Amino acid sequence: MNTIQVTVWNEYRHEKQNPLVQQIYPEGIHQAIAGYLREDEHLEVRTAVLDDHDHGLTDEVLDNTDVLFWWGHMAHGEVQDEIVEKVRQKVLNGMGLIVLHSGHGAKIFTELLGTNTQALKWRDDGEKEKLWVVEPGHLIVSGLGDYIELEKEEMYGERFEIPAPDELVFISWFEGGEVFRSGCCYRRGTGKIFYFRPGHETFPTYHQPEIIQVLRNAVYWAAPTEGADVTYGRTAPDREHQESH
């Protein structure tokens, strides 16, 4: 099996401003996720953050990325449009994209899906969440049971303004009364996109083994395939067909 090259991108602001978040993720959410993923020897993992030059998403990095994770929240507006467009084209050309939690409002997610993906209900009281598996045969849920339970999480509730997912793999239940489409798969261009809901910065969600299991599974699901080599543009007719008559 070939190595899959993973880049974990993080806004990396909450961790520097909020002591609580810092305590949970001392080196940032990106380093926590990267560290766990590196335990899989088939994954080669690097990280990038908003404040890096070009947000750390240079051509060199993107050309060597099979699957890109995206965590953002308070600074969606600071991501440069040209870089968003560059990432969008990479996804349409086969790079996998895994959008985490508040990344639902990121430009890259909205531009790839076309709807107001920031629109949903929310409540950050910290309440129990259960992510129920609705497609138990899907690669992304491998190794799980009926559901993943998180003791304290931010709530996201429907209506979530997304296109109907190509495959819906998780639905969340929240203690306060809401539900949410929490694991959503999309194909766009030749790339695959997975949205995974949990991961509020004030809770230790990315330290929970089942969550890491899903992220690892999602890397394998979203990794590019060889695919078909198709062409676009002006095309000659099938002359042999025409001449044969």
Add this chain to the structure above:
Amino acid sequence: MNTIQVTVWNEYRHEKQNPLVQQIYPEGIHQAIAGYLREDEHLEVRTAVLDDHDHGLTDEVLDNTDVLFWWGHMAHGEVQDEIVEKVRQKVLNGMGLIVLHSGHGAKIFTELLGTNTQALKWRDDGEKEKLWVVEPGHLIVSGLGDYIELEKEEMYGERFEIPAPDELVFISWFEGGEVFRSGCCYRRGTGKIFYFRPGHETFPTYHQPEIIQVLRNAVYWAAPTEGADVTYGRTAPDREHQESH
């Protein structure tokens, strides 16, 4: 607008055997639903039950049915296979089918969808259910708000072994911790199928106005369209195309 011809089919056993059910639905679930639907002057509503001759689903009845409701539970096995097949062909030829609650285990639903549709989690303690709208632009949710709340219902929980719905319009939240795909739309052949979860016989669900609103909306959604007149079988090639070369 033309009249839509509706047949409400019910197993009609619980109502005759359980005094509690009898109290809620003295004339049967079918008569309760039919009575409410008749308030819409565009609907012409009849009923049929398991113990009628041919289960009340004669050719004459089916030929004059645009949309068929199906409620069944304890006697799925008593429905004759030939009648199931006749109904299946009617659906594939354009008749709408609205499957209610425990009807998920009915032969007609399983045979049209092909999976073990009886497989799900359940608990009949009577607990709060909230049916959240996930597709607010859909005809079936017209007139609703964010959700429908039912004070006491039987719980159905995921994993529910159905093909992924063509359109998912409701997701239920249950007090005891589960979620469920509660409003599922399918196109099969030229017919439309809607599965709507609530409606356990020991609760007055079908007396709740929002539930009736959904059933009425579903009739309009599932009613046959004129459609295209397509053919099957051995077909001649496009001779003009061949000769023109």
Add this chain to the structure above:
Amino acid sequence: MNTIQVTVWNEYRHEKQNPLVQQIYPEGIHQAIAGYLREDEHLEVRTAVLDDHDHGLTDEVLDNTDVLFWWGHMAHGEVQDEIVEKVRQKVLNGMGLIVLHSGHGAKIFTELLGTNTQALKWRDDGEKEKLWVVEPGHLIVSGLGDYIELEKEEMYGERFEIPAPDELVFISWFEGGEVFRSGCCYRRGTGKIFYFRPGHETFPTYHQPEIIQVLRNAVYWAAPTEGADVTYGRTAPDREHQESH
């Protein structure tokens, strides 16, 4: 039945520059389509073109449009971004959008779908096209037979870089050897989008009755429904539920 308010938007450049196009559509493609649609008394039809002030898509016009047709080709780049965004939000809030032929490359289509929708194969030799019905029960094909035949059309061929349609209703066959997903339905936000392939400006496609039949059907399909009144943003928990324990 209430009147449906339709606006037919056209770039209206080819008709002014190319005598052949002028001959086929002396008052423009928009007026040809509008004229045919007005034969249906339930439709109230207006037109708008690129060179109108604000492209004719003022708030007043959009607030009174249930379904918007879009034909564009050589001047996609001249459509103002703010107006594209305004139209996009209207669609996400329920307005129907019917994108015609070369409109696949229009900003409004790309921004609503998120992929490089301009990418496809093409050849403007003028060749036979057959649009085969693949979903004969769909409202959009009502009144048709097995297929629509166009004697001369521009060819569009796969791969067409669109998200997989929510419903695929037509597939085209071309004399020169290609196929194309020619009738594509999408739900985005609470709005519906229909892409319909035929309609090259140098052929009299919009004078063919079956094509007009499809456009009229599409208006009925894309017209807004009442839908559910959902909310977004911070939400209180279900206190009654919490207190009941």
Add this chain to the structure above:
Amino acid sequence: MNTIQVTVWNEYRHEKQNPLVQQIYPEGIHQAIAGYLREDEHLEVRTAVLDDHDHGLTDEVLDNTDVLFWWGHMAHGEVQDEIVEKVRQKVLNGMGLIVLHSGHGAKIFTELLGTNTQALKWRDDGEKEKLWVVEPGHLIVSGLGDYIELEKEEMYGERFEIPAPDELVFISWFEGGEVFRSGCCYRRGTGKIFYFRPGHETFPTYHQPEIIQVLRNAVYWAAPTEGADVTYGRTAPDREHQESH
């Protein structure tokens, strides 16, 4: 990488009755396909035919099959219902199923999909087919170009009465004027199903390398995943949740 266990099932009647077919597939279609697949060292391939005891689909064979190929045509009616049901449950529990050509009318395909899958247009004149790739990022098309061309094949034309595929990867063009959804992916239960159109017994389709490439790709796509271990039936409520209030 673990070995994938493949069983190629064939009706094996045409080959014994028709000298032309015998010439093309002297040991049967199953042996031709099996032979090519065995060139991939990760696949362990066996065969089974209708006239074997229990059609060669004993529990022992099915329990050791990850992906089952199915070619049938003239003897669909001879396949025993109990074996069809056994295979259906295997698929719903994760076994991959690849249905070839005239297998669209096999009981196993109809029962898993629920529609009249035998209904389509056809013509066995032997004409050119082009299978166009519509999802170039899909695993099943890996290694292909824009299309696969077959010089002589039986024609199948739309309308094909199938549920809309979960993923549509190929659309065929035929010389005589028709189109067909030729590569159709479905998820049912935890299993995956791929329908692949070409393969009429009187043409050497299964000797063409691109066709074998697709079959091999399809094995990898349809192979079972570990998945989630979900449960069904009566379920206790989340007591901790209830007690915490």
